[in-house]
Amino acid sequence: MKILVSGGAGFLGSFLIDRLINDGHEITVIDDFSTVKYRALPEKVNLIKGKIEDVQINDKFDYVVHLAARPSPEDYIQHPVETAMSNSMGTYKMLEITRKSDAVMVYTSSSEVYGSAEIIPTPETYWGKVNPIGIRSCYDESKRFSEALILSYYREYGLDVRIQRPFNVYGPRLREDGSYGRVVSRFIYQALKGDDITIFGDGSQTRAFLYVDDWVEATTKIMFIKGLKGEVFNVGSNKEMKIVDLANLILNMTGSKSRIKFLPPRPDDPPRRAADITKVREKLGWEPKVPVEEGLKKTIDWFKQVIS
Template sequence: MRFLISGGAGFLGSHLIDSINGEIVIVDDFSTAKYFQAKSNIKVIREKIERFDTTEKYDVVIHLASRPSPEDYMQYPVETALSNSLGTYRMLEIARKSDAIFIYSSSSEIYGDAEIIPTPEDYWGKVNPIGMRSCYDESKRFSEALAMSYYREYGLDVRIQRPFNVYGPRLREDGSYGRVISRFIVQALRGENITIYGDGNQTRSFLYVSDWVEATLKMIYTNGIKGQVFNIGSDKETKIIDLARMILKITGSKSNIVFLPPREDDPRRRAADIKKAKELLKWEPKISLEEGLTRTINWFRSVIS
């Protein structure tokens, strides 16, 4: 099989390609990639996905390209919105001309400040369309709408996933790219203050990257799921303050926890209703948060100074 993967050099893409058998073409501008290592069966094209075009045909087209870190996408809102609009259109057109399976990696952010926890796929969301986060969550919502339009008008085999806070080795930790787990881990290992936005009582549900890969492979190879949307995450809520304490315990760090002003429009709670994924994909997470954090911490010990 031939695979085209946008954003394949990023955190998620780098793990996915380790588990795919076939000919793989990656399109990535390397604006957020850090720990990618190319392999012999992979062709790498350095290009922004919103500018990419090809006449080659593929069996599976996977659109991962995006800036997922809040600090990063708020710093580059135009680039973020374009990768999830024009970039999605480009990838959909390639999939349509190839008659390929199209998998779009959306986000739990499309739910916004959800009023139903755990949140099911049929919840419409509560988002601010002009807020600081809108470049990301609204462009993800648009991409889902565009993908479903291709499914309804052209019969394209569209399959949408909504990942919930995936983490693990290779999750970038530096500058505006660092997300909550990688930032906390590196701060703890270096003895720096653990910085929490808000009071720490906001919750997230965290998914270890190998569980995400397994779910994505099931989405590729499962029959009869054309036009379906799946939450790919955990149904267990974790307070951010408890996450920080868990990382301090595992690392043995003496870092202090300090609190910063809350981010604008930061969702208060998040957890995934995964009944649909359990039923149709026969999938559910296997790696506990403590085990996943331990694996991730051990990896970061080996790469940071």
């Protein structure tokens, strides 16, 4: 199959492409490398370098996977316009490519569309509780807009679109530095370096973590299983973990002497997050297989090699 992947050089994209290349597909990637640190594109990939909202493509594809985004809160708060554009004009461009190709489109949305959810674990039927003008709205609301636009193409043009909402995916190649670092990679890096483990707020907020291999398995199912036109799936775990417990687990697993340092809470940071995976389990036969301890060990081992 000919497959177009936006954001394919990033964390999620690189693992998905490894799988697709191994399965014999022809892959084209669009990426401007604005958020990429650990580049891992195979030589067989056709690369188009540029912003997704600016790219012009005349080729046709069998599948279009839209991953391009700025998913790190500190990063998208610093780049709100670029964030909103990739999740609006970028999505429009990918939809038009899909429509002209008569292809299948898979959109990687986010659990952020739920905002500060009042139902935990959160099902796909929950509408969300999002601050439309808050500091995180450039990401949250543009992801919600993308979903609305995608389903509009489905209703008006009959386009075969599928939406997934990942929950806190982690693993090797996940950036740890500066404004890009997300909680698992940042904690591991800080622990290995002996720096303070920095927690925003008191650490009582929860997340449900998903190892990247499990995400790839779910994504390929969403791509290739027939009869999923217009469907939306949570891709995550229903097992909540407090952020302070994650920090202590990483300290124990690394043997680090780092101390935990509490910082002021981030505005609009959801207090709890976990996925209701009933739908994806029943329709796709998927559920997470990798325990958090196992996934963290693999990620820690990778970071030990990177920073050694």
